Each structure stands twice: as structure tokens, then as C-alpha cells.
Amino acid sequence: MTLDTWLANAEALIAATRALALDATMDRAVAATAAALAEDKPLLICGNGGSAADAEHIAGELVARFLKERRGLPVISLVSNPAVLTAWSNDYAYETVFARQVEAYGRRGGVLLGLSTSGNSKNVVAAMEAARGFGMTTIGMTGEGGGKMAALCDYLFAVPSRFTPAIQEVHLCLYHHYCAAVEAALA
Numbered sequence: 001m002t003l004d005t006w007l008a009n010a011e012a013l014i015a016a017t018r019a020l021a022l023d024a025t026m027d028r029a030v031a032a033t034a035a036a037l038a039e040d041k042p043l044l045i046c047g048n049g050g051s052a053a054d055a056e057h058i059a060g061e062l063v064a065r066f067l068k069e070r071r072g073l074p075v076i077s078l079v080s081n082p083a084v085l086t087a088w089s090n091d092y093a094y095e096t097v098f099a100r101q102v103e104a105y106g107r108r109g110g111v112l113l114g115l116s117t118s119g120n121s122k123n124v125v126a127a128m129e130a131a132r133g134f135g136m137t138t139i140g141m142t143g144e145g146g147g148k149m150a151a152l153c154d155y156l157f158a159v160p161s162r163f164t165p166a167i168q169e170v171h172l173c174l175y176h177h178y179c180a181a182v183e184a185a186l187a
Helices: 003-018 023-038 050-063 082-091 094-105 122-134 147-152 164-186
Strands: 043-046 075-077 111-116 137-142 155-158
Touching: 003 164, 023 043, 023 111, 023 137, 023 155, 023 164, 043 050, 043 094, 043 122, 050 075, 050 111, 050 164, 082 094, 094 122, 111 122, 111 147, 122 137, 122 147, 137 147, 137 164, 147 155
Parallel strands: 043 075, 043 111, 111 137, 137 155
Antiparallel strands: none
């Protein structure tokens, strides 16, 4: 695939995503997140592979700073502790490694943001189920259709594609906007 072809595909996907009219959903997701963080309730984030890297990226933007000087926020990437990941996965199951951490860190009124290009990652789905059990708000970023996560998300951002790199590119745009909007809401 040439660079021009890649960029044309990206532009088409961004146009399709714009057509979803996600502004109202994003505004509600940001409001729920800002309300939780203002009360020192956690934002927990999880994903696998590239989405795990995205989870760490989002946590870094909100714990440190994104665009504004402000206090650090109680945001935890559930993919960032190799001792927890490997101990739980070895002794129990990788499918429940994020749900276990939701049990440890989650609080009623907190937020879980799960990223999965398919929407079917078993450990992210299990984390969503655990978060709902705790009375947490659930936000999902997925690919087309939302997969199993769709039914578990209070706010779903399902990129209209099944091509993983393209989905991840749009997720980057979505979560950068999310981070900026959360900061602005808390300023």
C-alpha cells in the first residue's frame, strides 16, 4: 500500500467516523469522567497490544498533563504493572486480569475506559462486566459494531471499520479529544 493510498483510506475513515455524529456521546462521556475525577474517583483504562499502549498513553496524558497545567488526576492504566499482570495470569487466568484490578481499584462512580479494536477481547469484556457490577461508568472504543463490549458500554465509540490499524488511528484522534475535553472540564 502506498502512502497516498494509506492517507486516502485514513481520510475516508475519518469522514465516516464524523458521519456518526459522536459529539453528544463524547460530551456525555467527558462529563461523566470529569465528574468522577473531580471527586477523586478513578478512571481505569485497559486494552491489549496496541490498545494497551493506547491505555498507557491516555493515563500518561491525564496523570501528567496534556494541554493544560493542572493537578494530577487519579487515572490508572491496568496494563502497566507487569507483576500484577503476570502473577494473576499465571495463577488464575489472563481473561480476568483486568477484572481483578477493577475489583482492587474500582469505585462506585468511577469510570472504566476499555479499548478493543474487535470489541471482543475477553479480558476487556470481563473488566467491563466487573465495572458495571461496581456501579462504574463504562466507556468503550472499538471497531465496527462494538462486539461484545457494545452491550456493556454506557458510551461507545465504534469506529466504522474492521481494519485494526485504521481503527487505532481513529482511536488516537478520539482519545486525544477526550483528554483535552476532560482537562477543559476540570479547569
